Amino acid sequence: MARKPWTAIVAGVAGLLLLTACGGGGGTSGGGALTLGFAQVGAESGWRTANTKSIQESAKAAGIELKFSDAQQKQENQIAAIRSYIQQKVKVIAFSPVVESGWDTVLKEAKTANIPVILTDRAVDSADKTLYKTFLGSDFVAEGKKAGEWLAKEFGSATGDVSIVELQGTTGSAPANDRKKGFADVIASNPKFKVVASQTGEFTRAKGKEVMEAFLKSQPKIDVLYAHNDDMALGAIEAIEAAGKVPGKDIKIVSVDGVRDALQALADGKINHVVECNPLLGPQLMDLVKKVAAGEQVPPRIETTETEFDQAAAKAALPQRQY
Ligand code: GYE
Numbered sequence: 001m002a003r004k005p006w007t008a009i010v011a012g013v014a015g016l017l018l019l020t021a022c023g024g025g026g027g028t029s030g031g032g033a034l035t036l037g038f039a040q041v042g043a044e045s046g047w048r049t050a051n052t053k054s055i056q057e058s059a060k061a062a063g064i065e066l067k068f069s070d071a072q073q074k075q076e077n078q079i080a081a082i083r084s085y086i087q088q089k090v091k092v093i094a095f096s097p098v099v100e101s102g103w104d105t106v107l108k109e110a111k112t113a114n115i116p117v118i119l120t121d122r123a124v125d126s127a128d129k130t131l132y133k134t135f136l137g138s139d140f141v142a143e144g145k146k147a148g149e150w151l152a153k154e155f156g157s158a159t160g161d162v163s164i165v166e167l168q169g170t171t172g173s174a175p176a177n178d179r180k181k182g183f184a185d186v187i188a189s190n191p192k193f194k195v196v197a198s199q200t201g202e203f204t205r206a207k208g209k210e211v212m213e214a215f216l217k218s219q220p221k222i223d224v225l226y227a228h229n230d231d232m233a234l235g236a237i238e239a240i241e242a243a244g245k246v247p248g249k250d251i252k253i254v255s256v257d258g259v260r261d262a263l264q265a266l267a268d269g270k271i272n273h274v275v276e277c278n279p280l281l282g283p284q285l286m287d288l289v290k291k292v293a294a295g296e297q298v299p300p301r302i303e304t305t306e307t308e309f310d311q312a313a314a315k316a317a318l319p320q321r322q323y
Contacts, residue, residue, distance in 0.1 A: 036066050039082050045229055055282045062290070064290075075097075081095075095120070097123070099170070107124075107126065116293070143275045148187050155192075164226055165225050166227075175228060208235030227253065233271055237253070252272045257277050262274050272311075
């Protein structure tokens with residue numbers, strides 16, 4: 001019983017020492033360094049790697065001291081990281097929530113500690129919008145719709161059923177929920193479009209390959225693969241080729257993100273269409289961090305502008321593609 005306060009004090013002192021040590025000699029004049037705690041989802045995809053790099057480089061360029069953690073796609077790790085940022089008294093917390101629900105408790109803790117929170121890339125479903133200052137990222141429903149619209153055009157004149165398999169992103173994540181919905185909304189207008197199998201591939205190449213192998217075994221006819229991200233599509237291509245089929249021809253493929261490897265596969269004719277999702281959120285995020293740290297008002301939602309790639313657009317974009 002009597003131990004608890006002591007442990008707390010020791011932890012507090014240790015935290016203080018850590019904070020001082022991390023101050024980098026910046027001193028406390030003028031309020032000290034602007035510290036940002038960023039809780040990243042993981043390193044599951046090419047998109048994520050580009051996103052992490054963008055955040056790390058822009059923090060450096062903006063003179064913001066970044067504390068960065070990788071949650072390995074686990075919500076409990078992200079919650080622990082956010083709690084440690086609260087304890088370390090960072091100025092601002094930003095994170096990309098691995099799933100949409102279950103954040104209210106930790107977000108309330110940040111609010112009580114007067115630390116503003118910025119959501120980047122993925123949203124939360126909290127009813128209380130005062131738990132975070134803003135959201136910076138993409139409209140995932142619109143991305144799913146674009147994939148559906150491509151499909152509707154591509155198979156516009158097809159007679160008979162079009163059998164679609166879907167590789168979903170991480171279960172419960174905003175991009176998986178929304179990309180599924182946007183796509184489903186568009187294809188619902190024509191009963192010939194049938195999603196014959198839909199399963200999570202966890203946004204990774206390995207899982208995308210594994211689940212596609214299972215689809216190829218269980219489904220007698222697959223005309224189209226809709227993958228919620230490029231990495232799963234790239235993994236699935238390996239499975240399709242191993243099954244003796246030609247990706248892009250026997251099975252048409254549409255995916256989301258626009259990473260180099262996928263644009264290359266599109267240029268090579270193995271993917272048929274890519275909907276872009278922009279991972280380079282770092283510069284805009286650092287701007288927002290400075291604003292919320294200064295107590296300035298920011299818009300509640302900031303969406304990135306994105307395009308789509310057909311084969312010609314992929315070929316044109318490839319030489320300058322950064323990621
Ligand atoms: O599409 C996928 C990544 O949240 C938008 O997460 C992001 C998604 C992205 O793993 O590749």
